[in-house]
Amino acid sequence: xxxxxxxxxxxxxxxIVVSISPDGVQRAxxxxxxxxxxxxxxxxxxxxxxxxxLTSHTTLxxxxxxxxxxxxxxxxxxxxxxGKTVTAKLVPTHPGLxxxxxxxxxxxxPSHRDKGMEGLLEVR
Numbered sequence: 438x439x440x441x442x443x444x445x446x447x448x449x450x451x452x453i454v455v456s457i458s459p460d461g462v463q464r465a466x467x468x469x470x471x472x473x474x475x476x477x478x479x480x481x482x483x484x485x486x487x488x489x490x491l492t493s494h495t496t497l498x499x500x501x502x503x504x505x506x507x508x509x510x511x512x513x514x515x516x517x518x519x520g521k522t523v524t525a526k527l528v529p530t531h532p533g534l535x536x537x538x539x540x541x542x543x544x545x546x547p548s549h550r551d552k553g554m555e556g557l558l559e560v561r
Contacts, residue, residue, distance in 0.1 A: 477557065
């Protein structure tokens, strides 16, 4: 399966089904490393809140987590500084496959997304 703008190169990893906590929130940790997300394929349930703990394992290069699916109300741009941890919150309301990516770049180099820093949120 290929998804997203760089569909000719991006293939999501094995799907990780995010469990629902007793408080009804779906929580997952995503590691941001040298031009990658791990895991890079998350499966969540529609209509339930999602909290993503985004942790950067890089020591110098900042990254971010971007999801631009305005047609279904998913619009996130969360910066994650080198060595930092932040939380992104969302409530997906429509089933589908939604790419996320890092749009950071050092001009004139390719963007982090162009280097393969993409992932997939699968909403069921």
